[in-house]
Amino acid sequence: MRVIEIRDQFGLENLHLTERPTPEASDLQPGEVLLQMRAASLNYRDLLMVRGQYNPRQPLPLIPCSDGVGEVIAVRDAAEGVQRVKVGHRVATLFAQRWLGGEPSPERSRSTLGGPLDGTLAERMILPAEGVVPVPEHLSDEEAATLPCAALTAWSALVTHGQIKAGDTVLLQGTGGVSIFALQFAHLLGARVILTSSSDEKLHRARELGAWGTINYKTTEHWGKEARQLTGGRGVDHVVEVGGAGTLEQSLAAVRMGGSISVIGVLSGTRSPVDVIPILMNQVRLQGILVGHRDAFEAMNRAIAVGQLQPIVDRVFPLEETRAALEHMAAGRHFGKVCVRL
Amino acid sequence: MRVIEIRDQFGLENLHLTERPTPEASDLQPGEVLLQMRAASLNYRDLLMVRGQYNPRQPLPLIPCSDGVGEVIAVRDAAEGVQRVKVGHRVATLFAQRWLGGEPSPERSRSTLGGPLDGTLAERMILPAEGVVPVPEHLSDEEAATLPCAALTAWSALVTHGQIKAGDTVLLQGTGGVSIFALQFAHLLGARVILTSSSDEKLHRARELGAWGTINYKTTEHWGKEARQLTGGRGVDHVVEVGGAGTLEQSLAAVRMGGSISVIGVLSGTRSPVDVIPILMNQVRLQGILVGHRDAFEAMNRAIAVGQLQPIVDRVFPLEETRAALEHMAAGRHFGKVCVRL
Amino acid sequence: MRVIEIRDQFGLENLHLTERPTPEASDLQPGEVLLQMRAASLNYRDLLMVRGQYNPRQPLPLIPCSDGVGEVIAVRDAAEGVQRVKVGHRVATLFAQRWLGGEPSPERSRSTLGGPLDGTLAERMILPAEGVVPVPEHLSDEEAATLPCAALTAWSALVTHGQIKAGDTVLLQGTGGVSIFALQFAHLLGARVILTSSSDEKLHRARELGAWGTINYKTTEHWGKEARQLTGGRGVDHVVEVGGAGTLEQSLAAVRMGGSISVIGVLSGTRSPVDVIPILMNQVRLQGILVGHRDAFEAMNRAIAVGQLQPIVDRVFPLEETRAALEHMAAGRHFGKVCVRL
């Protein structure tokens, strides 16, 4: 089968389209399924992984990318005979293969796809039946492939941890995959969204997707204060913080007393001075979010099905153009998700 | 000023339109506000109260009815000088005047309007500033008057306690005030509603308001099982139980493992055999709900404003026809809320 | 190896001590462990199962009993190579083999030991590594064998769902395994316990274990009201309801406004008239509890280790006297847990 591999050393230039032995039904251990992969989607983590910035000690070669969707073409029952998925089901991969529900733990967080385990840029995969999730029927393969990380991160931030409710105001940063899913979920939940971007065109598209307020952070330096003013001075109920230390101070300026901030990314740098006083005086909660568990994935899928939510696919590349796909994402010109067709 | 009073003894026939001294700004204690009332709305509790079935020891005369909306026409500041509401604000009454937030307690539950304290069927009221809540601007006076009990009960059931989320399925019973608000809120939150009624016409209207599934419980005796089947066998995530013991067994048949039931009413009788086994085996949660606190009222108002939710007013009666209004509600022919214009 | 089997038909008289092929390391599938069993403990469920009252459609023969402790004598790694437990570890069995954390589901609840799956009254067992939990070192084998159902049920009731805190008052019924664990956990958590029994001698022993208040329900018919009075009229914060419908009305009389009741058993009958009004008016929460998940088991073990809690073992029977052990429990003369030595 064809796969994409990082070989020898890290770097986009070391991505290779190559052949590996095709896994067959006879290779399955009890409790495993064989998937014919159809599509994958890219996350910023995949870019960092390929560049060697995510985990420099990751052994190579590695098939990168954690998110994908495929069709179950063979199943081998576990001893207890429980059958989670059947041949013919279309399923997505679970980022942390062993985190099915409950609290995170190192044991549950360890077995993630796209590093340390091989990822989804392969024509076939063998995975535990516990590690895949049926996807909503109304989605195309590419749309379904966007769910495992970006959508689930947004869901974990807003629902599992944020517990936002109708009438809340949510502040989102930029138009990457997580922020656009957060926009769509917040909308579905009856909440009001304020979104920032450096591009008026992207802000315009965000409004079309239901954003209530928009702020161009290039022209409005103190966008945290501006977001607060848009709420009549009360402050936003929730922030999905994708920038990291670099934008945290603006988020703290925007959030209401007793509000919360999901810390999900570090795009703008990992280490910078933070003033602890507003956290304390405004009794703010910060919650680090790293994707989420299978229970949440399944709940999210029900929400997507009930709301007939349509993920935003920015562009689809063929497998052999994976490098171009990653470069497109690195350039930050995308709006929503970048996908690879298998 | 004109008021409606239950005088001498309980019973609809003892409701009188009468005069009481008009409260003036000079009558205010520190921290109180004077309201010019505009509309009230009726709840089943008001009917029970007038009939002497809610609390037979309630002293008379009593101005019945807990829900109303009025304009603030005078304010006297409390010692600390905090000004919650200003002259000109349009506000609703808080059912439990002292339950501002946090857990319920006998102390907080005692001072409810429409018994033991005088209620809203009066042209003017003096209330603590803490006991009123500004209402969303887009609502008419009658619409705003429906919020204090019916809407807040539905909100407390679905949001404060039920914590339902997008993609959940909610089972609602009938088309009274609470159920219709629950339908609208569930819809706003991205959830899917199954609603029961004995009237196909009412089921039709419910579908127009967004109900996804409907069951006529006259023609479908085992409507709990039917609701479960509509969910593909999984069961509904949440039930708002308005019938009491009489319908609880059906609700238990409908709810999924780990699901929850809000117990908010006893229309069909207070005491009947209940089988505890399904509660245990399916790990179901039952939560008694009695209206809610001011924090929840304010959150609900934000949701109503953001979602531009329009409460369903069945019919509006003038003050002098209060008895007819109560009889209209008693007959169960309404869909949504019955109001009184002041 | 020797095992206890229910053969041919249900009934205590059909329990047989018999031989089955001894499982060996070479029988392990990937991800499984081989246990040399040392002790088991009995639950009321085991009695009902043997009698055919729990699930009359359970196929026979069956090795009964869900709770046991054994030593890991062989491990076969799963494909991903994660090693949860090692040879030499002393582990307890997980009641629901697939419920590792998160919400309950039919899928997770299905694979329970002692029916439908074979149980712990066997000298050896093969289980998934995911389905066993290392036990605190300071416990004897019999003490450790009491944890999987009784202790975890009490923990789920008080901690996972009840979230009781220091200063709360907890009402417990009787001196069976769950109630005594609940007494010990409540004590550990800084809560105050009121316990009921029909035996003054057992009440005396409960006081020695830290019960603050005791009520003989034979001599005090309205023990719910009595429990309330012991709290100065406020009511207890939490009840662990083991009796089912038969005692629920007393529990509702005892619990404070906003308090909660864990429904964990049905000793006194499954179906009886319940008055819904107090649930509603006092905003009480009822939560059905069915044992619990592995995350909770591990948290409980940390609490047992930190608090050096000593489970109360009423009596230990040899394997060949399993029937006598079950009869001893059926007679209700025990205080704490009845165990079987393997």
Place this chain on the structure above:
Amino acid sequence: MRVIEIRDQFGLENLHLTERPTPEASDLQPGEVLLQMRAASLNYRDLLMVRGQYNPRQPLPLIPCSDGVGEVIAVRDAAEGVQRVKVGHRVATLFAQRWLGGEPSPERSRSTLGGPLDGTLAERMILPAEGVVPVPEHLSDEEAATLPCAALTAWSALVTHGQIKAGDTVLLQGTGGVSIFALQFAHLLGARVILTSSSDEKLHRARELGAWGTINYKTTEHWGKEARQLTGGRGVDHVVEVGGAGTLEQSLAAVRMGGSISVIGVLSGTRSPVDVIPILMNQVRLQGILVGHRDAFEAMNRAIAVGQLQPIVDRVFPLEETRAALEHMAAGRHFGKVCVRL
């Protein structure tokens, strides 16, 4: 009556013992109580306030100090006639006079004692009946006076927000009032405490109070890592962070995946570089804590009564030596709380 005042300008040298008109029962507004004060306790906030560092715009003169206990010597009923406290009750002051329960808000946080409102260093006070809380009987006046800020902050951190449970490990910093209360509460809740200090003598005293592990942060630079190692590598479940940005990195090194950090103080500086990555990768929750509400105060008092907890009073000064008391606290030589006798 005698009071302590900051007059003319900020600074410890501007604290004056002076006379103000003695409030009498006839001065009470409806709903207010008159207290004969008996004791006060000092918090770091009081020191900052007196120095003008907490709120430089605070109008002067001001009676400082938010924590005190007094006897109710007169009550004037509110219109609704509810009587929370009676003449003869011994009560503590509520820090945020209007935060009775539920979520924090600017409105609720505004009316704090000791700035902007006059505080407890006065022989008499008039307060709303809603703004005082009866204290456990077994405490001396000085011990009871330590509760309003330090104890309630520790309780809010561990219980209201941290929801710690038996078996958890809690990391505490230093031996100030909050940390010592947190040590005592954690102990009461069955949790295990690791405490840091620069003084071996204080660590010794902490162990006597029940600390399980102790670390001298002067001799152990990487005390976060050391705390983690004490837990066998798993990490602590909860940290009560009193140092602010200066110590946050150590706390992040100590906390387990999925653990939480209560941010309650800024002793070591408010602004310093923070690395966001561990928050994200370990899914840590940070929660800013600012004292707490009356519901929590009352729950805490029940825990203190049930556990017969004895607050640690470092030293008691007479009113006229208030400045010396503040200097004693500023020097950091105390262990537990510094009090003033009225």
